Amino acid sequence: MLDKITKKYAYGGAALLASAAVVLVASTETSFAADTATETKYVLNTLLFLIGGFLVMWMAAGFAMLEAGMVRSKNVSMQCTKNIALYAVAGLMFWLVGYNVMYDGVAANGGWFGSFTPKSIPEPAKDAGDYAAASDWFFQMVFCATTASIVSGTVAERVKLWPFLIFVAVLTGILYPITGAWKWGAGWLQDMKFQDFAGSTLVHSVGGWAALTGAIIIGARHGKYGPNGEVRAIPGSNMTLVTLGTFILWLGWFGFNGGSQLAMGSLADASSVSKIFMNTNLAAAAGVMSAMILNQLLYGKVDLTFALNGALAGLVAITAEPLTPSPLAAIAIGSVGGLMVVFFVPLIDNLKIDDVVGAIPVHLLAGIWGTMAVPLTNSDASFVTQAIGVGAVAAFTIVTSSLVWLILKYTVGLRPTQEEEIMGLDQAEIGLEAYPEFQK
Amino acid sequence: MLDKITKKYAYGGAALLASAAVVLVASTETSFAADTATETKYVLNTLLFLIGGFLVMWMAAGFAMLEAGMVRSKNVSMQCTKNIALYAVAGLMFWLVGYNVMYDGVAANGGWFGSFTPKSIPEPAKDAGDYAAASDWFFQMVFCATTASIVSGTVAERVKLWPFLIFVAVLTGILYPITGAWKWGAGWLQDMKFQDFAGSTLVHSVGGWAALTGAIIIGARHGKYGPNGEVRAIPGSNMTLVTLGTFILWLGWFGFNGGSQLAMGSLADASSVSKIFMNTNLAAAAGVMSAMILNQLLYGKVDLTFALNGALAGLVAITAEPLTPSPLAAIAIGSVGGLMVVFFVPLIDNLKIDDVVGAIPVHLLAGIWGTMAVPLTNSDASFVTQAIGVGAVAAFTIVTSSLVWLILKYTVGLRPTQEEEIMGLDQAEIGLEAYPEFQK
Amino acid sequence: MLDKITKKYAYGGAALLASAAVVLVASTETSFAADTATETKYVLNTLLFLIGGFLVMWMAAGFAMLEAGMVRSKNVSMQCTKNIALYAVAGLMFWLVGYNVMYDGVAANGGWFGSFTPKSIPEPAKDAGDYAAASDWFFQMVFCATTASIVSGTVAERVKLWPFLIFVAVLTGILYPITGAWKWGAGWLQDMKFQDFAGSTLVHSVGGWAALTGAIIIGARHGKYGPNGEVRAIPGSNMTLVTLGTFILWLGWFGFNGGSQLAMGSLADASSVSKIFMNTNLAAAAGVMSAMILNQLLYGKVDLTFALNGALAGLVAITAEPLTPSPLAAIAIGSVGGLMVVFFVPLIDNLKIDDVVGAIPVHLLAGIWGTMAVPLTNSDASFVTQAIGVGAVAAFTIVTSSLVWLILKYTVGLRPTQEEEIMGLDQAEIGLEAYPEFQK
Amino acid sequence: MKMITAIIKPFKLDEVREALTEAGIDGMTVSEVKGYGRQKGHTEIYRGAEYAVNFLPKIKIEIAVTADMVDKVVDAIIGTAKTGQIGDGKVFVSNIESTIRIRTEEKDAEAL
C-alpha cells in the first residue's frame, strides 16, 4: 500500500500541501478542527475502499454470468460452482496468507514478498492510519479474487472442480500476492518506479498468464479443433448472460479504478477519482465502438461477443493509468483495446489455444498494452521500466503457474475423462443441469 | 447546472444560511476550519455525483435486460448489441459535444443551446467549484444515455443496427442536450421557472417522444397487426429478464432522483436526498400496486409486465418532483403512473403504434403526468409554465427526431427486409443466436 | 433505533469519548468547527443509511432471481410477480404503520409495540438528530422487505397471489415490527440486553418462522412426496438465476450488516463498518467452502445449490454479531452455517416440510445459530438472554403467522386447485409463461 | 413389427412408462409435441391484447413391438393415460418393415 499512499499525496499536489501547511501552522490553536478534519478524511478514505470494494466484489458476479453465458449449457452449473467457489477461496486465502505476503514487511525480504501470516485487524477504536485497516483488506481482497475469475473463464468446460480450486488457492494465496508485493507492497518494482495504477499488469496480466498456461497445459476442449486442425466455433449458450456480465463488470470497474486512488478525503483526491470515472467510461465506450467498427469492416457484421469483449479490453487498457490521460487519450487507449479483441481472438484460436471467453486478449494483451501506454501520458513512467515490470511479472507467473498446473495434472489430474467432457461437467461432477427443463 | 445548484441552496434553507453567516463572521479566525468544511462539502457533493452516477449507469444494464426479455428470442442478441452500443455512443457523444451544448454558455446563445465543443476537465488539483467537474460530467452523461435506452426498447425487433446508432448519436450529442440546456443549462425554461427536478420531461419525455416518432416512422413489427387491423400479442421471450431489468432500474433510480439533489455536503442536502429516496420508493411501490389492482379488476388477473411497468411509471412520475411531496402525495403520484400503464398500453396498441416494451406510457405519458403534477406539491411551479415546458420540449423533440428518423429512412434505410425480420435480426445482422442450444 | 444508536457510541469507545470531551472544552471558541463536524457526521451517518439501504433494496432482486431459478418454469412468472409485489407491499405498509409500530413510543406501551400510525418525515432543513429521518426509514424498510422475501421462497409454487400478498401486508405492517420493537425499538428485549446486531433473529428467523408455518399450513407441492411418503426431488429450472440471486444477496449483505452499525461519522464507526464488511465476507466464504466440502464427503459430489445456500447460511449466521468476532471466529461461525445447510435441507425435506429454496435452514436455523453464537465473541451477551430472545420471537411469530395463514386458508383460500397447480401458476393466475418460446 | 405411437398428456408420462415396463417393454422413444384437437386451447391476455394458445403440450411415445405385443401395450397405455377428460390423446398403430439395432446389427424382434 505504501506506494499507492505515497502516490496519492503526489496527486493531491499543491492544494494538499498548502492545507497541510495550514494544519501545522494552525495546529496549536485549532487542534480540534484539525482532528475533525483528519477523522473526516479517515472516514472518507475508508468509505472509498468500502464502496470501491463492494463494486469490485460485484465483478465476481459479472465474471460468473459472462462465463455461464459463454459455455455450453451442459457446463453451466459447473461454471457457476467454480465462480462462487473461487470467490470464497480467494476471500479465505487472502486473509490466511495473501494480504501479508503482499504487504507485510516486503522491504525486509528484499522487496520480493512479505510474511506468510494471516492478516490481523486492530480493534476499531484503535485503528490508526489514514483509513480502516479492514476496509483496505477488503478492497485488496476483491482485486485478488478478480485475478482468479479471469482464469476460470479461459479454462472453462474442461477442468475438474477441485483441482481448479487448488490452483485458485495457490494463485490467490501466494502467486498473485508475490508479484503484487513487488509493486503495491512497495517492493523492488516500486523502487524502480514501475507504474500500474489499478493493475493492468498486477491483476489482469497475472490472471491472463495463469489462464494462458492453464489453457495450454490442460489443452483445448474436445471438438474445438478438427482432425485437420481446423478451428471450430463453439457458440456460447446464453448471450443475455454475457451481456449482463459485461455490464456488471463495467459497473464494478468504477470501483476498481476509482477506488485505486486509495483516498477521497481531499479535493484533489475526490477530483482524481472523478476523472478516473470519466476516463474509465470513455475507454470502455471507445473499446465497444472500435471493436464493433473493425468487426463490421472485417466481417461485414457485428458479433455481440466482440462488442462486449471490446468494452472489457478498453477497461483493462485504461486500468494501468486512468488518471493522467486526457479524455481524448483515454478514448485512444480504450480504442486500441477494442481493436486488439477483434485481431487477437481469432489469432489465439488459430494457435490452438482454446480460450473460451477471450480472457487472453482482453486481460493479458490489453493489460500489456495499457501498461506500456502509461509513459504516453504519465511522465513519471518510462518505457524501459514498464517493460521490465511486464516482463518480470510474466516470467514469474508463467513459470510458477505452469508448475502448479503441471503438478496438478500429474497428481490429482486436471481433466475429466473425454466421456465426461462430452456428457458435460454438470452431469459428470455437479449432478445438476443448469436448465433441466429446456430441450437442448 | 447553474439552476440546480441554485436550487440546492434554496432547499438548504434557514440552516444553511445561518451557517453561511457564521462562516462570514468567523472567517478571519477560523479560516482553516472553514476551508476544511468547504473541502469536505466538495468531496461529499462529488461523492453524490459518483454514487448517483454509477447507479444510473447501472440502469443501462436494466434497460438491456428488460428489453432482451420483452423481445422474441430471435432478436435478443441484436437487442443486447444495441444496448451496449448505445451506452457507448452516448458516453462518447456527450463528451464530444453533448455536455457543452447543454451547459456551456447557454445564456450567450439566448438560452437555447451552448457550445459545440468537447468537454474538457481541469487538473484534479486545480478543480474549483462545489464538486469535481468530472463527477458532474459523469452524472449528466448517464442521464443522457438513459434517454437513448428508452428509444431502443420501443423500436426493438425492426430497426437496423447502424442506422439506430446514428440516431442515438444525434439524440445524445445534440437533441437531448438542446432541450436540456433550456432548463438544466440555465436557459429560457429555467428563466421561466419551469420545474423538472430529475427529468420527467427532460429525460423521460424526450426519450419517449423520440421513441414515439421512431415507432410511427419505422412502422410496426411484421405480424403485429392482422390484415383486418386486429392487435396481435407478441409475448416477450423471457420474463425473469424483464423482472431483473425492472429491479435494476428501480435501484438505479435512487441515483437518478437522489443524485439530482446535486449536493450532499450539508444537513439539509443529506436530508433532502433521503426524503427523495423515500418518496421515490413509495411512488414506485404505489405504481406496482395500482397497476396490479386495476389489472386484476379489469382483466381478472395480473399481468407481470404491467406490474413491472407500473413500478417504472411510478418512478417516472415522481421524477419531476421527488422532494416536495409528502409520503402520501408521493404514493398518489406514483399510483396514477401505475394506472396509466394499464390504461394506455392497450390504447396505444390499438392506435397501431407498436411499442415493444411500453416505453411510451411509462416514460412519455407518466413523464408528462409527473411534470404537470409538480405544482400540486411545489409552490414554485405553475401549471402554465409546466405546460409550456412540456409543450416546447415535445414540439422540438417531435420535429427534430422525426427529421432524423426520416433522413435515415430515405438514405441508409431503417428497416431490415421483411425476410430478415421474419428470420430474426440476430441471424440477419448479428450472426449469433442468443440461445443457440434451446429449441424454439 | 435507540438501542442501536446507544451501541454505536459504545463501540466508538475511548476515541469518541475523548473527542467528545474536546468538543465540550473547545465549544465556546470553536463552535463553528464543532457544528461543521456535527453536520459532517450527520451527512456521513445518513450516507451510510442510504448506501446500506440501496444495497439491501437490491437484495429484493436477489431473492427474486434466486426463487425464479429454484421453481419450475411453469411458476416463474408468478414468482417474479410475488417478489416485485411483496417489495411494493412492504414499502407501503412499513410507511403506513410498520415503522411507527416498531420505533415510535415503544416504551410507552411497556416495550411491546409502538404506535399504529404512518411515519411522517420532517422538512429537510428542520431534520434534527444524528442522521436524516427518511434515510433511517428507508434503511429499516428494506430490512422489513427482506423478511417478506424469505417467506415467498419457501412457499413458492403453491400459494395464490393475493392471499400471499395479504399475508405479506400483515407481516410487514404488524408482525415484523412488533418483534422488532422488542429489541430495535428499545423494548423489553433491549432492556434485557438481548443482542442481535443486524437481525439474525429479528429479520431472518422471523422470516423463517413465517415461512415454516406457511409451508406446514399450505402443505407440500403436489408431487413433492410420493404415495409411500418418499421424497421426490424437483429440480429448479434455472441455475444461473440462482447463482445470480446469491451473488446479489451477498453484495446486498454488506449493506445489511455494514449499515447496521448505524453510524459512519467517526473513526471508530468507519473502522467498525469495515471490520463488519471483512467478517461478513469471511463468514460467507467459509459457508460456501464448508457446505461444498461436507457435500463432497457425504455425497461424492458438489451440489451447486448447496454451495449457494452455504454462502447465505454463512451470511445469516454472522448477522447477529458481525463486529466482535475475530476473522477466525467469523470463519468458524460462517462454516457452521454452511454445514447446517447440508445437514438440514434433507432433514427438513424428510419431515415433509416442502421448502422450495431452503429458506428454513438458511434463514431460520442459521439465524438461531448466529444469535446463540453471539456470547462466544461478545461479552455483553449471555446465552440465557439470547435464548429468551430467540424463544420469544419464535413463540410470537409462530402463533401470529399461523393465525394469519389459517384465517386466509379458511376464508379466501391459500392454494390454487390441484389442476391449476399442475398446469402451473403462470397459466392459472398470471396468464403469461416466463419462457413462452422454449420447449419444455 | 409394429410401431405404436401414443399422444398423451405430459403429466402422465411417468405412469405410462412404468406400466409399459411392467408389460415387458424394454425401450421407447419420447418427444415433446404440441397438440391440437377437441380439447381447445385457451385465450390469454398479454398487455391488454388477446391471443390464442391453440396448441397444448403433449408427449409422443413411440414403441416398436412385435405384432403379438400390440394389444398388451395399447392396453397398458390406455389403462394409465386415461383420465376421462377431453385431450387424453390417441394411440396409432402402424407397420414397420424392419428394425435394426445399431450396436449389434441384430434385426427385427432381436433388435428390440
Next chain:
Amino acid sequence: MKMITAIIKPFKLDEVREALTEAGIDGMTVSEVKGYGRQKGHTEIYRGAEYAVNFLPKIKIEIAVTADMVDKVVDAIIGTAKTGQIGDGKVFVSNIESTIRIRTEEKDAEAL
C-alpha cells in the same frame, strides 16, 4: 386410415392450421424439427471462426385421417404452405393400421 406427415416452414404453421380446420380436420400433432435439404443452411462467423448451420428450423405436422380425406388435406397443406421458394418442405402419406382415442377407447374413424 392414413397418416399425413408434413414438413413445413415454421412461419406457415398458423395458416396451414386454419386451412386444415376449414378442410374439416379436428386434430393434429405438431413438433419442432430441423431440416436438411436443398435449401442450404448458412455459414456464421463466431468470434472469427466460421461454422456451418446445416439444419434449418422446420415444423412437422402429423394428421391422422380417413383415407377419403387424404387428397383434401394434402391440397390444403400445399395450398397454404407453398411459397414457391426452396425449402417449402414435403408431405408424406403412410398407412395406419388402427387408431384409438384414449379417453373413450373409440377406434379408427371414430377415434379422430
Next chain:
Amino acid sequence: MKMITAIIKPFKLDEVREALTEAGIDGMTVSEVKGYGRQKGHTEIYRGAEYAVNFLPKIKIEIAVTADMVDKVVDAIIGTAKTGQIGDGKVFVSNIESTIRIRTEEKDAEAL
C-alpha cells in the same frame, strides 16, 4: 418409398449426416427426442433427495428414400452411428405411400 427412422446418440449427428450425404441423400429431418432402453438412465441427488433421470437425450433422423436406397442408407447410418456401446440406437424402416414436394408438387421419387 420407404421412411428410414434412426434413433442415434446426439454427438453422432454430424458424422451420420456426412455419411448420408456421401451416400447420395439430399434431405432428412431431425428432431431431439428422449430415449428409454437398455442403456439405463442415472440417479442424481438434488439437495439430498435422489431422483432418477430415466430418459436419455437421443436424436431422431427421418429420411424418406426410394426403396432401392434403403440398404445403402441403413449401412451408412450403422457404419457411423455405431460405437459398440449400449444405447447406440435403432433403425426402423417403414413404408410411405406417397411423397409430395410442397414447392413444386412433384411426387414420390421426384419429390426427394
